[in-house]
Amino acid sequence: MMCVLLATAIASPAAAAVRIGEAGDAVAVIVVGDVESKGSHIAAADLQDVLKRITGAEFEIVEQTDDTDARTRIFVGGGGPVRAIASDIDFDGLARDEIVMKTVGRDLVLAGGGPRGTVYAVSTFFQDVLGCRWWAPGALTAPNDPDLAVEPLDVRYRPPFELRFVLSQIGGVPEARRWHRLSYDLSFDISPRGIPSRALRPDRYYADHPEYFAYLREDGSEDREGTYLFLRKQWKHNAIHEPKPNSYNKWVEVLDRTRRAYNQFCPNSAGARRVITDAVLEELEKNRSAGALPEIVWVAQGHANFMCQCDACEAMRGREGSDSSNWIRMVNAVAAEVAPKFPTVKVGTFAFLHTEAPPATLEPADNVLIYHMLHETNRLDPVTTYPFHADAMRKWARIGTVYVWDYDANYRNYYQPYPNYFVSGQNVKYFHEVGVDGIMVQGGFGKAADLAAMRTWVTAQMMWNPKRDPRTLMIEFLNGYYGAAGPYLMEYIETMVDAAHRKKGLWLGSYAFTTKDWATVRDMNAATRLFNEAAAAVRADRILAQRVWLARKSIDLSWLDRYDEFRNAAREQGLPFLGPANPSKIVDAVAPFRTSWGHWHIGKPFSAYFDEIREKFPPQP
Numbered sequence: 001m002m003c004v005l006l007a008t009a010i011a012s013p014a015a016a017a018v019r020i021g022e023a024g025d026a027v028a029v030i031v032v033g034d035v036e037s038k039g040s041h042i043a044a045a046d047l048q049d050v051l052k053r054i055t056g057a058e059f060e061i062v063e064q065t066d067d068t069d070a071r072t073r074i075f076v077g078g079g080g081p082v083r084a085i086a087s088d089i090d091f092d093g094l095a096r097d098e099i100v101m102k103t104v105g106r107d108l109v110l111a112g113g114g115p116r117g118t119v120y121a122v123s124t125f126f127q128d129v130l131g132c133r134w135w136a137p138g139a140l141t142a143p144n145d146p147d148l149a150v151e152p153l154d155v156r157y158r159p160p161f162e163l164r165f166v167l168s169q170i171g172g173v174p175e176a177r178r179w180h181r182l183s184y185d186l187s188f189d190i191s192p193r194g195i196p197s198r199a200l201r202p203d204r205y206y207a208d209h210p211e212y213f214a215y216l217r218e219d220g221s222e223d224r225e226g227t228y229l230f231l232r233k234q235w236k237h238n239a240i241h242e243p244k245p246n247s248y249n250k251w252v253e254v255l256d257r258t259r260r261a262y263n264q265f266c267p268n269s270a271g272a273r274r275v276i277t278d279a280v281l282e283e284l285e286k287n288r289s290a291g292a293l294p295e296i297v298w299v300a301q302g303h304a305n306f307m308c309q310c311d312a313c314e315a316m317r318g319r320e321g322s323d324s325s326n327w328i329r330m331v332n333a334v335a336a337e338v339a340p341k342f343p344t345v346k347v348g349t350f351a352f353l354h355t356e357a358p359p360a361t362l363e364p365a366d367n368v369l370i371y372h373m374l375h376e377t378n379r380l381d382p383v384t385t386y387p388f389h390a391d392a393m394r395k396w397a398r399i400g401t402v403y404v405w406d407y408d409a410n411y412r413n414y415y416q417p418y419p420n421y422f423v424s425g426q427n428v429k430y431f432h433e434v435g436v437d438g439i440m441v442q443g444g445f446g447k448a449a450d451l452a453a454m455r456t457w458v459t460a461q462m463m464w465n466p467k468r469d470p471r472t473l474m475i476e477f478l479n480g481y482y483g484a485a486g487p488y489l490m491e492y493i494e495t496m497v498d499a500a501h502r503k504k505g506l507w508l509g510s511y512a513f514t515t516k517d518w519a520t521v522r523d524m525n526a527a528t529r530l531f532n533e534a535a536a537a538v539r540a541d542r543i544l545a546q547r548v549w550l551a552r553k554s555i556d557l558s559w560l561d562r563y564d565e566f567r568n569a570a571r572e573q574g575l576p577f578l579g580p581a582n583p584s585k586i587v588d589a590v591a592p593f594r595t596s597w598g599h600w601h602i603g604k605p606f607s608a609y610f611d612e613i614r615e616k617f618p619p620q621p
């Protein structure tokens with residue numbers, strides 16, 4: 001369910017341009033329109049910086065103004081004096097994060113709906129009106145214009161996604177969040193484990209109330225996760241190997257007697273539902289007292305990929321065709337008690353693993369939020385290629401409020417080329433088409449993560465306006481950020497994507513240590529030639545050369561990961577070997593960054609990776 005309002009109109013052509021700079025002097029003043037709003041102050045300071053960058057002038061920021069000021073007044077935020085001046089703007093009617101950019105006589109209004117609209121209005125003004133591009137931290141392209149003036153403007157825009165979140169190294173930088181118009185100050189628990197697993201503690205409930213927990217009808221096998229025999233083996237193992245005293249022997253006895261396992265609960269158990277509901281209400285009450293009521297409270301399944309097989313759960317699943325039905329019924333019951341007491345809070349739950357498909361007829365309550373995780377898709381192509389996931393999303397979006405958790409990195413090695421470059425942008429287009437309400441994209445961490453600045457920029461632009469074309473955006477980024485090397489990098493991207501698609505039946509997961517599933521020595525040679533040309537194209541520019549050098553680390557390190565294998569393959573196939581003749585030199589070149597490049601993959605720093613390759617390729621005398 002989603003509502004988009006996009007209204008753009010240009011004021012009467014007779015109106016004069018609004019003057020901001022004149023021969024390098026400021027002829028405008030910045031007025032904080034909303035003195036109470038932190039966003040208004042932040043946006044005013046950003047505006048001051050960028051206008052100075054463009055005109056060379058110092059712009060004053062004031063909180064008070066009147067008509068005797070002869071300068072152009074740029075109002076940042078929609079409170080105070082601006083209301084009298086721009087009486088035709090319905091400031092109070094602005095939706096969440098909706099923006100207004102409007103010239104009024106000789107003045108300019110940049111404002112937006114709470115909580116971040118004013119910041120986004122200023123950021124959009126920089127990008128769409130002044131022509132600035134903020135590519136990455138420390139990389140701002142801005143025009144030089146000591147006589148800056150803007151043509152009459154009358155723009156009102158509401159971003160179609162209420163949540164726009166990029167979980168990545170760059171996505172976490174405050175400046176990036178403002179320029180990329182991400183939901184930067186939202187208290188959003190991106191990886192919620194939820195209340196059920198916290199409330200239904202086995203030591204408190206399992207022995208006395210096994211009926212609260214999942215019934216395991218089938219024996220399964222010791223190798224199949226979540227089955228009776230698997231858990232039994234695991235708990236018996238834990239009884240010996242976990243610190244003593246522990247309860248595992250007692251719990252094996254309960255498991256054998258009742259066939260109920262505490263790792264998952266029974267969503268049809270009235271007792272379990274009561275415990276969970278009470279815990280939810282208690283937590284929200286506590287949050288409210290602390291002045292920090294969240295927008296979402298999570299009642300989510302966690303990673304336990306199995307479901308209760310009791311009669312009630314089986315019957316429901318049989319009728320509705322999906323495990324999600326049992327969850328939705330339970331979450332709806334919790335939500336019914338939350339609604340009257342906490343009307344602004346949504347109860348969030350996952351569509352994930354066995355609950356990904358929506359129920360046939362049951363629908364989530366109005367205050368329930370579905371968090372659909374595209375965890376099980378092949379990352380090689382957009383979600384539209386995979387009907388099960390695409391259809392599930394379309395249906396969830398039709399019957400409820402849906403956020404999507406998408407994945408845009410290889411979490412076992414952020415430095416490898418990850419040949420899904422067009423997927424995230426195309427996915428955002430689809431999310432918009434079916435009416436998804438919010439997006440969280442989990443990207444890469446680490447300073448040299450594979451084309452991370454480009455990925456974040458393109459995804460952020462698409463989330464702000466999904467009608468744009470991701471490929472065009474990508475080309476704009478590459479030419480803007482890498483200068484004359486841009487076209488070679490685009491060709492490199494196409495080369496990597498083609499290589500992955502040439503590999504028949506490739507399942508591009510998010511957890512591969514190396515490129516062995518798809519990249520051949522021929523692909524690596526092609527990539528290396530392109531990086532050589534890219535480097536040559538920007539040799540004279542220190543900053544661009546440094547950016548290309550960093551991007552090239554994906555390929556340099558990929559050669560090292562499979563060095564002997566590539567050498568042998570080249571020899572066997574009669575191909576040139578364009579990998580580094582002296583791999584130790586590649587290691588030497590990244591040695592200064594051993595501790596400053598952050599992550600290598602989830603849970604491991606770059607230094608751990610560095611130590612591995614250093615051992616493999618020790619320093620040469």
Ligand SMILES: [Zn+2]
Nearest residue numbers: 266308310313
């Ligand atoms: Zn059950």
